Amino acid sequence: MAETNQQILFAARPEEWPAPETFEIVETPMPEQGEGEILVRNVALSLDPYMRGRMRERKSYTAGFELGKVLQGGVVGEVIATKNNQRFAVGDYVSGLLGWEQFSVASGKGMLKIDLDAAPLSAHLGVLGMPGFTAYVGLLDIGQPKAGETVYVSAAASTVGSAVGQIAKLKGCHVVGSAGSDEKVEACLKRFGYDACFNYKNADKLHRAIREVCPEGIDVYFENVGGAMFDAALLNINVGARIPLCGMISQYNLAAPEGLKNLGNLLVNRARLQGFIIFDHYHRWADFVTDMSGWLADGSVTYAEHITDGLENAPAAFVDMLRGAHLGKSVVRIGPDRA
Amino acid sequence: MAETNQQILFAARPEEWPAPETFEIVETPMPEQGEGEILVRNVALSLDPYMRGRMRERKSYTAGFELGKVLQGGVVGEVIATKNNQRFAVGDYVSGLLGWEQFSVASGKGMLKIDLDAAPLSAHLGVLGMPGFTAYVGLLDIGQPKAGETVYVSAAASTVGSAVGQIAKLKGCHVVGSAGSDEKVEACLKRFGYDACFNYKNADKLHRAIREVCPEGIDVYFENVGGAMFDAALLNINVGARIPLCGMISQYNLAAPEGLKNLGNLLVNRARLQGFIIFDHYHRWADFVTDMSGWLADGSVTYAEHITDGLENAPAAFVDMLRGAHLGKSVVRIGPDRA
Numbered sequence: 287m288a289e290t291n292q293q294i295l296f297a298a299r300p301e302e303w304p305a306p307e308t309f310e311i312v313e314t315p316m317p318e319q320g321e322g323e324i325l326v327r328n329v330a331l332s333l334d335p336y337m338r339g340r341m342r343e344r345k346s347y348t349a350g351f352e353l354g355k356v357l358q359g360g361v362v363g364e365v366i367a368t369k370n371n372q373r374f375a376v377g378d379y380v381s382g383l384l385g386w387e388q389f390s391v392a393s394g395k396g397m398l399k400i401d402l403d404a405a406p407l408s409a410h411l412g413v414l415g416m417p418g419f420t421a422y423v424g425l426l427d428i429g430q431p432k433a434g435e436t437v438y439v440s441a442a443a444s445t446v447g448s449a450v451g452q453i454a455k456l457k458g459c460h461v462v463g464s465a466g467s468d469e470k471v472e473a474c475l476k477r478f479g480y481d482a483c484f485n486y487k488n489a490d491k492l493h494r495a496i497r498e499v500c501p502e503g504i505d506v507y508f509e510n511v512g513g514a515m516f517d518a519a520l521l522n523i524n525v526g527a528r529i530p531l532c533g534m535i536s537q538y539n540l541a542a543p544e545g546l547k548n549l550g551n552l553l554v555n556r557a558r559l560q561g562f563i564i565f566d567h568y569h570r571w572a573d574f575v576t577d578m579s580g581w582l583a584d585g586s587v588t589y590a591e592h593i594t595d596g597l598e599n600a601p602a603a604f605v606d607m608l609r610g611a612h613l614g615k616s617v618v619r620i621g622p623d624r625a
Numbered sequence: 626m627a628e629t630n631q632q633i634l635f636a637a638r639p640e641e642w643p644a645p646e647t648f649e650i651v652e653t654p655m656p657e658q659g660e661g662e663i664l665v666r667n668v669a670l671s672l673d674p675y676m677r678g679r680m681r682e683r684k685s686y687t688a689g690f691e692l693g694k695v696l697q698g699g700v701v702g703e704v705i706a707t708k709n710n711q712r713f714a715v716g717d718y719v720s721g722l723l724g725w726e727q728f729s730v731a732s733g734k735g736m737l738k739i740d741l742d743a744a745p746l747s748a749h750l751g752v753l754g755m756p757g758f759t760a761y762v763g764l765l766d767i768g769q770p771k772a773g774e775t776v777y778v779s780a781a782a783s784t785v786g787s788a789v790g791q792i793a794k795l796k797g798c799h800v801v802g803s804a805g806s807d808e809k810v811e812a813c814l815k816r817f818g819y820d821a822c823f824n825y826k827n828a829d830k831l832h833r834a835i836r837e838v839c840p841e842g843i844d845v846y847f848e849n850v851g852g853a854m855f856d857a858a859l860l861n862i863n864v865g866a867r868i869p870l871c872g873m874i875s876q877y878n879l880a881a882p883e884g885l886k887n888l889g890n891l892l893v894n895r896a897r898l899q900g901f902i903i904f905d906h907y908h909r910w911a912d913f914v915t916d917m918s919g920w921l922a923d924g925s926v927t928y929a930e931h932i933t934d935g936l937e938n939a940p941a942a943f944v945d946m947l948r949g950a951h952l953g954k955s956v957v958r959i960g961p962d963r964a
């Protein structure tokens with residue numbers, strides 16, 4: 287066992303984009319296990335857009351990161367010591383919100399045991415984890431698509447977006463999307479089964495580019511990005527459209543958000559814009575795991591991953607993820623699957 | 626009977642505020658009744674914010690006004706001749722969408738017979754008409770307030786707003802509002818039963834002024850105005866807030882809408898923004914008439930009216946209404962209740 291614990295601290299609050307000074311890498315003693323706690327060797331760390339919100343001063347839906355403390359994120363790891371024998375044994379694999387660090391102690395609250403047979407370890411951070419669950423609840427429960435309707439997905443190749451697109455296809459929808467590189471567009475068309483997809487960076491007028499792939503208008507817009515894309519999508523919604531508001535990644539690194547001008551279209555079209563936070567929906571977790579494991583097993587859902595090796599490379603990978611440089615789920619590999 | 630019919634035509638499309646050249650007053654021959662049609666002597670014309678949308682070129686939720694044709698609006702009047710004896714008799718009073726004119730012919734489709742015992746004739750254009758029905762459906766069906774929750778109403782003294790406020794009080798809510806003059810604020814507090822109300826024109830920071838009257842945050846925001854007020858209200862919404870999107874009067878006379886910056890708060894607070902159009906909800910009309918007639922009869926709902934005499938004064942009154950110069954329902958008196 288290592289004698290020290292590499293950790294990454296939240297060193298300074300970014301005004302716009304996170305930068306090297308946002309992070310500090312430290313070596314600390316191994317954490318001490320209290321009564322009822324488990325010691326986890328972290329194997330993989332999830333990098334997700336919502337984490338940028340936790341770097342803000344003002345309250346978001348999760349507590350902000352504390353300056354000088356270890357950053358947090360979704361982690362999968364192996365239990366290497368347990369003082370909670372009733373729930374966890376040494377050798378169990380778990381997922382949950384832990385630190386950006388090699389070893390974490392956890393009370394077990396909020397930790398889930400994961401099934402390595404259902405998918406590889408890192409997939410439990412993506413398609414079988416919080417992002418996949420977000421896609422499942424956001425599309426099915428909030429968006430309520432009906433067969434034959436048009437579902438438009440921004441950030442269509444992202445972990446959440448690619449799952450939304452594939453689930454919508456399984457439900458019989460016409461599924462179209464946009465993404466930020468030709469490579470991502472190709473992945474949407476060839477791997478994720480989108481009926482149409484375009485590179486928004488090459489679009490002259492966004493609302494026209496959307497209209498081209500959605501000639502009959504949008505019934506469900508799965509909103510991941512905010513800003514100009516949101517405004518352009520609003521110009522294409524149909525009567526009775528539903529917009530699950532999942533994220534606004536285009537806005538997270540701006541000092542002030544862009545203004546949305548086309549909200550009046552929600553009125554004209556009797557449309558519904560519904561914010562949601564996945565933590566409110568854990569009553570659907572078991573349904574999700576059953577469905578998604580089945581879809582992965584029979585090949586009707588697939589996923590992409592971008593793996594960065596080494597915890598020390600997490601800060602740069604986090605910024606790359608926010609800039610959209612990764613195709614698929616951004617994962618930082620902290621250690622080997624098995625010690 | 627008059628030998629001619631005074632009418633007001635839609636003469637020119639306004640870019641921003643409607644102006645005298647928007648309208649043209651003409652004298653035309655009495656309209657001819659076709660088979661199955663009724664001839665209505667129009668008594669009162671309703672002036673409503675949504676009419677401004679019908680002056681735009683781009684499609685809104687109602688068909689645009691046609692240039693050179695008679696403007697339309699909610700009218701109450703007396704049937705003075707009928708070729709539809711099965712449904713309408715001479716002497717019946719009716720309401721419906723008719724022209725800005727002294728006499729209209731109508732097929733009877735969409736015309737409602739009104740009960741003069743329930744309220745005075747002009748009230749059928751307001752609290753017992755489309756605006757009151759909008760308040761009823763928007764608050765109860767879309768906003769779904771629960772006793773003890775805080776309901777915030779912009780344009781709180783308006784026809785719709787004052788009905789929303791009073792219905793919310795009847796449902797046990799804490800009801801607060803904002804309005805654009807001290808006279809309106811006083812009406813909200815003394816006549817419409819608001820728990821608190823402020824003049825937004827005197828507010829230094831809108832979001833702080835709202836916070837002062839809603840110290841526990843907003844559970845239902847009945848959105849009538851859009852723009853800066855909407856953005857400020859978003860900074861005060863609670864988790865699970867509902868926002869019936871009824872109108873955006875502050876935006877109707879701008880060449881381009883203002884940008885909304887705080888939509889991210891919908892996400893953080895898992896809030897719902899729901900556009901609605903009253904025409905979709907006529908299955909609730911009978912419930913509304915029963916409830917509202919009862920509330921008027923027992924004095925638990927009251928209303929204000931601003932009456933302008935003479936059809937020829939409708940254009941100026943329409944602009945005054947859009948500018949918020951009227952307290953209560955804006956009605957143009959075209960003729961006497963009884964001929």
